[in-house]
Amino acid sequence: MTDGAARAAPAGGDRPPTTVAADLLAATKRRENPDPFLATLSGYDHDDLAPLRTDRHRALAFWTNLYNAGTQLLLERRPEIYDSPLRVLRFFRAEAVTVVGTGLGLDAIEHGILRGGRSKYGLGYLPRLPRPLERRYRVTCDPRIHFALNCGAASCPAIRAYRPGEVDDQLDIATASYLDRVVEYDPDRDVARVPRLFLWYRGDFGGGRAIRAMLDSYDAVPADVDPRLSYRRWDWSKAPAKFA
Template structure:
């Protein structure tokens, strides 16, 4: 067993398994249970049972919030893939899978879209290339959305596709270092620079969320920062096709 999780089939109560467990620890242990194929149910129940007072630190500490919501998202993805795989395989994946309840936090059902675009990206729609706001945000989203989203989160969130980045467990006191590592690893694996042609091929998420990175110039700045292109290069951007093949369990070593 791993991280105190309980094997499938054994009954346990939230109080017995998760006494006084902080929300951030609960989200991390949930992800660990999913990875170890232990029962996630005690942690899911604990997340659902928190009141908003318990979540208050997430509103004032962006590092705490980013670690918490990233772990919730990645655990929620894996749970949906294992428990409701037909949603991912559906031709209507973008409605059925990404809008299905992935986790419940403080009594509020949250989909992957709600976590990513409503909270982590600070209420930005997924259809506006990163430039348009997400309309009709609910009270929970308004309370917990990040005021200054970190674009590196795109290299931390795994939606179940083969082209997604690997899954890591994020911790508030190490989040900057961990996001740096995740970003560098993903760019090393997916970016190809052809200096003779003056072209750099990048993952399609750079097109989908162009505005999150500050447009073309911001994308090139990020590529230079992480050594994907030389400091003096300014290549044209070409976007690699996204492989939507279902790829559950893509955890980093």
């Protein structure tokens, strides 16, 4: 196909993937039928998703919205696997959505794609063995995604719809909002109580010094302090539909 030539409508429909992912998320919020959007996503081919490989903003918006929509679908359609003692295995690996005919779980979207192919174990320092679709669409990890992804737990950040043209600003807002709500600084002990996300994904954030710099840049701790970090307990209580 020559540059500028009109091409056929995408196999999954004539709307871009970022729009369909946002519409799917909106459908879960309004408790409307998500199946038409799920069918569209499944019907796309790799040509339809090609912009996600070259445009970081589109990729961040698409995969973040898809993750959050997938969480809500699993909580509604398969709530028992979230309540399972084997949640880490069953809920996060269960098929949540299908893209280009490939079933994806939350782990695949988060760790395989949005975190650039890093293991959920090893504090963010170990690689993940990627599946072909993960390898094709993975992006360089932006640690702010940890304050945008909602896995259904009470400690998770609120859900927002992310738009390609605004995603950088939106991630800043989401990060600032979450840190403002969760971080507590004890001046007597010079200790900052921070989200457990900073421990689980320490490598994503660049280690302890970079975490402290991030807390400072978002005014989550007073200026000119260098606190010890204490990691808050994660509340796994199920909290569906936690939209901002």
